[in-house]
Amino acid sequence: MGPGPHLGFATISTDTGHNSATADITWALNNIDKKSDWGWRAIHGSVQLGKKLTEAYYGSPVRYSYYSGCSTGGRQGLKEIQTSPDSFDGALIGAAAWYTSHINNYVVKLGMYNLPVTDPKHIPLALFSVLWAEVIRQCDGIDGVVDYIVSSPELCKFDYTPIRCKGSPSSSCFTDAQIGTAKKIYGDWYSSEDGRWLADGLTYSSEDQWYLYLNGTAPQAFGVEYVQNFLLNDPNWDWTTFNDSLVTYAEQHDPGNSTADQVNISPFKDRGGKIIMYHGQSDGIVPTKNSETYYNRTIDYFGGLETTTDFFRLFLIPGMQHCGLTSVGAPWNIGAASQSTTMATNMWSVPGFSDKKHDALLALVDWVENGNAVDQIVATSWNSLLNPYSGVYAQRPLCPWPKKAKYNGVGYVNAAQSWSCA
Ligand SMILES: [Ca+2]
Structure with a gap:
């Protein structure tokens, strides 16, 4: 939750109904309620409560609502969009493990x-x-x-x-x-x-x-x-x-009911909802192609790329591992869920570059509230993987799928302006 208030958000999170070590799933044994909480109910209830709390505190309706999550968090965001299209105006969905029954x-x-x-x-x-x-x-x-x-x-x-x-x-x-x-x-x-x-x-x-x-x-x-x-x-x-x-x-x-495989998300689109989906291309946990599969299915449902990119864009991040980090110096940080808090618990957005050109959540906000579709996001890496004070190592644009960043042929290869989306 830490990064949210820095950007002006009232923020809520949830333990999705259980407390466990990372790969411990024993809490689910014979427990229908906890399975449902993890599957969808904890997110849905938290969104509803979060809006009520915010409205009670500020004495006015919530104007916009956003989601940011990766991995299972990506799945949970997609699930909420699929089942409750009114919950969010924008969603930043990373490396989504959406196909629970399969993956x-x-x-x-x-x-x-x-x-x-x-x-x-x-x-x-x-x-x-x-x-x-x-x-x-x-x-x-x-x-x-x-x-x-x-x-x-x-x-x-x-x-x-x-x-x-x-x-x-x-x-x-x-x-x-x-x-x-x-x-x-x-x-x-x-x-x-x-x-x-x-x-x-x-x-x-x-x-x-x-x-x-x-x-x-x-x-x-x-x-x-x-x-x-x-x-x-x-x-x-x-x-x-x-x-x-x-x-x-x-x-x-x-x-x-945790599988988030529905692509009929017209109700979300019709009320102006926007999705930025991202996935590291060196992900060894949730295969990168999972996001391409969901995106391709969505394109098929909406009858083409253009009617999909109107509200939903996929950005692959070359060289990025699962949700963040890289072992090859690849620009990876876009201010997405857990990225900067992985660097240090008090970090937020993209350290040094907290603007809509570099921070995918701020780009999403600009798309939702000002109609500026996100044509690229500039990702950042630093000389020392987790230390932004070590200086920028590389920046490079990420492009809406199926476009890719292409080197212009001139200029410093680690500078964003040396690349174009093509
Ligand atoms: Ca290369």
């Missing part, structure tokens, strides 16, 4: 690609960085500028030959079995039951975050504990028995 099962599936650790197909932690370095080497320059930032992963035709073991396996090369695992991790997930698409795979340049989901002796708890406590109410469920039919079961039951 939480996907976390189990993804982990199983690399398990058990005794299997020859298993890629050990040390090889993630080998793969990452080769991805950067091959995929970086495709976007026109060699800067360690992979801005066009979709154009990279990655060749495993340079990292493939030539003789006996070693700790610095990939066997064919391990290459098979890497291809699964990058690939989309299709049902073994009926062949239908189930989930997007991870993107080239996400490897630096693979340790989060792919380095355990079991799949990550976000997946396993979802199935145990949310889906099946069976804490003894054994992840080795996972099969793809669980997605169908999750779709049918959707405990807590």
Whole structure:
């Protein structure tokens, strides 16, 4: 909540009905109320209460209402827009884990690609960085500028030959079995039951975050504990028995009504609502393509890109990890949820650049209240990752999808004015 008042907002947040460690989902076991709170009810009730409190304190109606959240917070914002179009006038939605019934099962599936650790197909932690370095080497320059930032992963035709073991396996090369695992991790997930698409795979340049989901002796708890406590109410469920039919079961039951997959958001659009969605292109937790999938579905629903960009724009952030940060110096900070508070608890907006050109929330406010559609947002990184006093390292515009920032061919490559949206 800290950043909000600095920008003049009355601000509210919620624990969504439980208090737990990050990946602990045991609170959901057999608890319909807590599942619903997490799924949608805590956000909805907090918005209603927040407006009442604000109106009581100031003695006048709330003029505008905004949302900012990332990851599960991105999902929660989308869910509220889908179910209660009057709640917000603008929403800043990051790396949304919107497809609960699919993506939480996907976390189990993804982990199983690399398990058990005794299997020859298993890629050990040390090889993630080998793969990452080769991805950067091959995929970086495709976007026109060699800067360690992979801005066009979709154009990279990655060749495993340079990292493939030539003789006996070693700790610095990939066997064919391990290459098979890497291809699964990058690939989309299709049902073994009926062949239908189930989930997007991870993107080239996400490897630096693979340790989060792919380095355990079991799949990550976000997946396993979802199935145990949310889906099946069976804490003894054994992840080795996972099969793809669980997605169908999750779709049918959707405990807590948390899946935010509706694209009929006309009521929100019709009352003037605006959405800025963003996603790091090196995200190793929520695959970047999740946002593109939701956006493409929305475009299909509204009958084209232009009728969608009227009120809803997607900004991919090259080189940014999950919700923030970067390991390649990529401009990443746009004043979005948790970004500056991750740098220091007393930081807010984009330190040194708290204006609508650099802060996505202020850009959103300007779009909603003054009709100035957001054509670019300038992202910032600093010489020391978390220290804005270390001086700006790079700034670069982010562009409304499908546009990308393109280097003008002249000028300092780390200056925003050397780039254009094209
Ligand atoms: Ca590049």
